[in-house]
Amino acid sequence: MLKRIPGKEVKKRLHNPDITLEELCGLMNEFVQAAKEGKNEEKGWGHSAYNVSKVGITVLSFIQQREFNADPREDLIVNAVHPGYVDTDMTSHKGPLTPDQAESQKTALETPFNTILQNIQ
Known part of the structure; x- marks a missing residue:
């Protein structure tokens, strides 16, 4: 799904392995604002809100798993x-x-x- 986001800078920010929940929320809010302005394609997001939402959920699952990795319990896992x-x-x-x-x-x-x-x- 990330490959369907055309903007290199947007893609780079979403693909950051150290992205935080706050940064992800900020990115999703940037997309919403760009879409409201009709500038989502111009700003590198592409034309599909559905695609952006799926990428956001995937990145969220990586963030959650990273947080669970710090938990001493070994039976926690996140799947998307x-x-x-x-x-x-x-x-x-x-x-x-x-x-x-x-x-x-x-x-x-x-x-x-x-x-x-x-x-x-």
């Missing part, structure tokens, strides 16, 4: 699922994946660690 282009009303039924295929990815993430999954498609 982007199943791909799914055949739904939102995609005008152009996605090649069925909702069931997308759901199988979520199922894999809900399964306890070190469990062998079979027949996940």
